[in-house]
Amino acid sequence: MPFFELIATPKETYNEAVKQFDAQNFSRAVLLFEKALRNGYTEATYTRLACCSLEGKGTAKNAKRCFELTAIDAQKGEKTAINNLAYLYNNGIGVEADKAKAVELFKKAAALGYVDAAYTLAQIYRKQRQSVSSQILCRDYLKM
Numbered sequence: 001m002p003f004f005e006l007i008a009t010p011k012e013t014y015n016e017a018v019k020q021f022d023a024q025n026f027s028r029a030v031l032l033f034e035k036a037l038r039n040g041y042t043e044a045t046y047t048r049l050a051c052c053s054l055e056g057k058g059t060a061k062n063a064k065r066c067f068e069l070t071a072i073d074a075q076k077g078e079k080t081a082i083n084n085l086a087y088l089y090n091n092g093i094g095v096e097a098d099k100a101k102a103v104e105l106f107k108k109a110a111a112l113g114y115v116d117a118a119y120t121l122a123q124i125y126r127k128q129r130q131s132v133s134s135q136i137l138c139r140d141y142l143k144m
Contacts, residue, residue: 010041021048026058046073047081054093067094074105083109083117 008016017032033049050069053062067088073081086105089098103124109117 010036010039013039014041014043014045017045017048021052021057026052028058030058042073042076044073044078044080046070047078047084050081050084063088063094065094077112079109079112079114079117082112083114083120086117086120 013032014036017029017036020026020032021029030049030052033045033052037045037049046069049059050066050073052058053060053069054066055061067085070081070085070088074085082105086102086109088094089105090102091097103121106117106121106124110121
């Protein structure tokens, strides 16, 4: 075990995991993300691990685990995780597809200022084009 790991704080461990992830050393990154979690550092760590689980980077592909990890960060109000959870619901990844729940979560992420969620909502409402209210919602979300 490198000396760094013996003395690193959970945040330092997380930061090193991000560096390893960015360098595409995914197996090492996953180990460090998990260690940061075990030692109490939760800020965005679940979302990072969820990404690894979804794509099979450094760990086996596991859509259900991706969903579970994303839900943890989303429950804490993390806007990226809320958007990602909406995506998982919308596409039935790791969970049964639920378009209504997806829209609810995209709205929540957009309200928190996550621009991608607002854009996705605009696209959803644009596809609906069934009513004047859908067209107004589409326009409103594109303005965000």
